[in-house]
Amino acid sequence: MKSRITKLFGIEYPIIAGGMVWCSGWKLASAVSNAGGLGLIGSGSMTAEVLREHIQQCREAVEDKPFGVNVPLMKPNSAELMQVIAEENVPVVFTSAGSPKKWTGWLHEHGIKVAHVVSSSAFARKCEEAGVDAVVAEGFEAGGHNGKEETTTMCLIPAARKATSLPLIAAGGIASGEAMLAAMVLGAEGVQIGTLFALTQESGAHEAFKRRCLDLDEGDTKLLLRKLSPTRLVKGGFYDAIEEAENRGATPEELLEIIGIGKTKVGIFDGDVEHGELEIGQVASLLKGNDIEPVEIVMQRLILEYEQALAGVTEL
Amino acid sequence: MKSRITKLFGIEYPIIAGGMVWCSGWKLASAVSNAGGLGLIGSGSMTAEVLREHIQQCREAVEDKPFGVNVPLMKPNSAELMQVIAEENVPVVFTSAGSPKKWTGWLHEHGIKVAHVVSSSAFARKCEEAGVDAVVAEGFEAGGHNGKEETTTMCLIPAARKATSLPLIAAGGIASGEAMLAAMVLGAEGVQIGTLFALTQESGAHEAFKRRCLDLDEGDTKLLLRKLSPTRLVKGGFYDAIEEAENRGATPEELLEIIGIGKTKVGIFDGDVEHGELEIGQVASLLKGNDIEPVEIVMQRLILEYEQALAGVTEL
Numbered sequence: 001m002k003s004r005i006t007k008l009f010g011i012e013y014p015i016i017a018g019g020m021v022w023c024s025g026w027k028l029a030s031a032v033s034n035a036g037g038l039g040l041i042g043s044g045s046m047t048a049e050v051l052r053e054h055i056q057q058c059r060e061a062v063e064d065k066p067f068g069v070n071v072p073l074m075k076p077n078s079a080e081l082m083q084v085i086a087e088e089n090v091p092v093v094f095t096s097a098g099s100p101k102k103w104t105g106w107l108h109e110h111g112i113k114v115a116h117v118v119s120s121s122a123f124a125r126k127c128e129e130a131g132v133d134a135v136v137a138e139g140f141e142a143g144g145h146n147g148k149e150e151t152t153t154m155c156l157i158p159a160a161r162k163a164t165s166l167p168l169i170a171a172g173g174i175a176s177g178e179a180m181l182a183a184m185v186l187g188a189e190g191v192q193i194g195t196l197f198a199l200t201q202e203s204g205a206h207e208a209f210k211r212r213c214l215d216l217d218e219g220d221t222k223l224l225l226r227k228l229s230p231t232r233l234v235k236g237g238f239y240d241a242i243e244e245a246e247n248r249g250a251t252p253e254e255l256l257e258i259i260g261i262g263k264t265k266v267g268i269f270d271g272d273v274e275h276g277e278l279e280i281g282q283v284a285s286l287l288k289g290n291d292i293e294p295v296e297i298v299m300q301r302l303i304l305e306y307e308q309a310l311a312g313v314t315e316l
Numbered sequence: 317m318k319s320r321i322t323k324l325f326g327i328e329y330p331i332i333a334g335g336m337v338w339c340s341g342w343k344l345a346s347a348v349s350n351a352g353g354l355g356l357i358g359s360g361s362m363t364a365e366v367l368r369e370h371i372q373q374c375r376e377a378v379e380d381k382p383f384g385v386n387v388p389l390m391k392p393n394s395a396e397l398m399q400v401i402a403e404e405n406v407p408v409v410f411t412s413a414g415s416p417k418k419w420t421g422w423l424h425e426h427g428i429k430v431a432h433v434v435s436s437s438a439f440a441r442k443c444e445e446a447g448v449d450a451v452v453a454e455g456f457e458a459g460g461h462n463g464k465e466e467t468t469t470m471c472l473i474p475a476a477r478k479a480t481s482l483p484l485i486a487a488g489g490i491a492s493g494e495a496m497l498a499a500m501v502l503g504a505e506g507v508q509i510g511t512l513f514a515l516t517q518e519s520g521a522h523e524a525f526k527r528r529c530l531d532l533d534e535g536d537t538k539l540l541l542r543k544l545s546p547t548r549l550v551k552g553g554f555y556d557a558i559e560e561a562e563n564r565g566a567t568p569e570e571l572l573e574i575i576g577i578g579k580t581k582v583g584i585f586d587g588d589v590e591h592g593e594l595e596i597g598q599v600a601s602l603l604k605g606n607d608i609e610p611v612e613i614v615m616q617r618l619i620l621e622y623e624q625a626l627a628g629v630t631e632l
Contacts, residue, residue: 001632120534120535121534122534139468139470140456140468141468141470141471147535148535149534149535150535150538150539150598151534151535151598151601152455152456152457152468152469152470152489152598153468153470154455154457154468154469154470154488154489154490154495154498154599155457155489155534155598155599155601155602156534158492158494158495158602159534159601159602162602172470173468173470173471174470176474178474178501178502178503179470179474179502181501181629181632182470182498182499182501182502183498184629184632185494185497185498185501185625185628185629186494186495186498187494218436218437218438218465218467218471218472218475219436219463219464219465219466219467222466223466227563247543247565248565249563249564249565249566250565282466282467282468282471283470283471285467285471285475286471286474286475286478309501310629310632312501313497313500313501313626313629313630314629314630316317316497316500316626
């Protein structure tokens with residue numbers, strides 16, 4: 001399982017845990033890093049001082065193992081977050097939702113490795129121009145914010161592979177060792193996994209959110225909010241209100257009013273699955289009926305499944 | 317490349333050419349069967365007598381090789397089409413867009429093998445109950461009519477694999493040997509390929525349609541018409557009219573009026589890419605810049621890519 005990704009980040013397995021709002025605190029990030037992957041703290045729901053605390057706790061928990069922070073660049077406090085990241089000597093940053101040119105040079109000056117998340121091969125090319133160290137190509141299947149092109153992982157990974165020679169990480173729809181291997185066959189050298197880790201014991205999400213997400217059928221997440229920023233949401237009261245508004249042709253302004261403020265906290269952190277905004281990947285329906293397990297078990301199973309899938313391929 | 321699919325249909329490679337309206341006449345179907353795959357005649361745009369002619373021409377072209385017919389079950393003339401299929405001793409039928417229980421028994425009584433196309437694992441289970449011989453699981457990436465769940469190939473194939481023990485064919489987003497192998501890793505035993513074959517020399521589509529589809533960027537096909545029957549369309553005048561109507565909240569009745577009648581013929585067969593309805597898979601953007609090639613070349617490349625991908629995996 002060695003690849004340019006394991007080498008770049010100094011990790012045992014080419015498995016990165018996506019930095020997800022309300023899920024990816026120091027507990028989840030450190031658990032993934034301690035299990036041989038790369039854990040990311042999701043700063044999208046954090047103030048600079050909260051992030052500092054999570055970084056310090058994560059470092060204590062992982063000792064000398066690497067970990068990283070994900071920074072959505074459209075966040076108003078992204079400059080403050082970056083300052084904390086540099087002060088705390090975080091070794092890796094994953095940037096998303098913005099231009100890879102904005103911070104890559106500055107982060108490199110501070111000795112920090114940079115990966116950038118894209119949803120198209122055009123942005124993968126921009127990553128190469130910006131000098132990032134690795135590209136995450138995230139398909140339509142992924143939870144939360146998503147690309148306007150709606151390109152699925154099956155189509156996006158080969159496109160990103162053609163567009164750039166950078167180390168390539170696949171994301172979206174990957175929650176098993178078989179899917180990991182499929183992503184590798186399509187041209188990836190590592191995977192970023194969100195959903196599977198969001199629903200572990202170490203995830204900061206509320207148990208009610210985890211239980212709801214482990215009870216979804218196919219079709220129970222959908223991409224909505226195309227008029228604002230396409231977002232994959234879980235069905236429920238919040239989802240219904242948006243879908244109803246979109247079906248009657250609501251304007252972006254009307255949609256913003258329905259969304260309100262702080263609804264992901266209500267849904268994911270406070271666990272009000274009816275009124276809050278719930279974000280999870282489409283692949284959740286493949287996990288239906290699973291228990292809320294510790295990261296270590298989840299990682300061990302992933303690796304075993306991957307090895308079995310690899311052995312199975314040689315019989316083809 | 318031997319699998320339950322090659323054995324079931326008596327073919328050399330587990331590659332099926334989807335039966336596509338206006339594309340899949342006897343020329344395309346026979347070319348695929350002669351190259352070692354299973355060619356399907358797409359009866360969705362045919363009268364019973366036109367289908368009979370295509371079957372007879374196809375038989376003459378393939379000699380003793382197998383071929384099949386795809387029948388969308390919501391077609392008003394599906395009973396007539398089935399009658400012709402039985403009279404002409406077609407060995408294989410792929411049914412879609414309806415219940416697998418409707419025709420499977422009758423087709424089996426006539427000695428015809430049956431595969432059914434699904435977009436969810438719930439329907440894959442119904443296929444098993446109905447006694448079909450193989451299931452085609454088709455993801456969100458696919459062109460034309462699509463499932464309401466919007467489940468992508470990456471998520472759908474493992475779900476269908478869990479749901480049924482029947483021979484499983486993956487469809488949607490597959491236009492290369494790497495994607496074929498990825499589908500096999502996810503649990504498929506064969507692939508149904510549409511887009512790649514729709515754009516060959518032997519496809520019955522107009523050259524202007526093929527050229528337009530070989531010039532698409534990521535995001536140039538989208539799933540629209542969710543209020544009627546979700547359909548992946550290519551951007552253009554027809555697409556714009558529907559998208560504009562949907563954005564302002566058009567009712568199903570208004571949408572039906574915009575769609576009109578016979579627009580796929582205008583777009584795909586007559587080649588009026590501005591006013592006609594254009595249907596192709598999302599994977600078309602990966603073929604951008606390709607020539608319109610003969611099926612034999614396309615098949616040879618697919619098989620070579622598959623073998624190279626398989627050899628590459630052993631290095632992982």
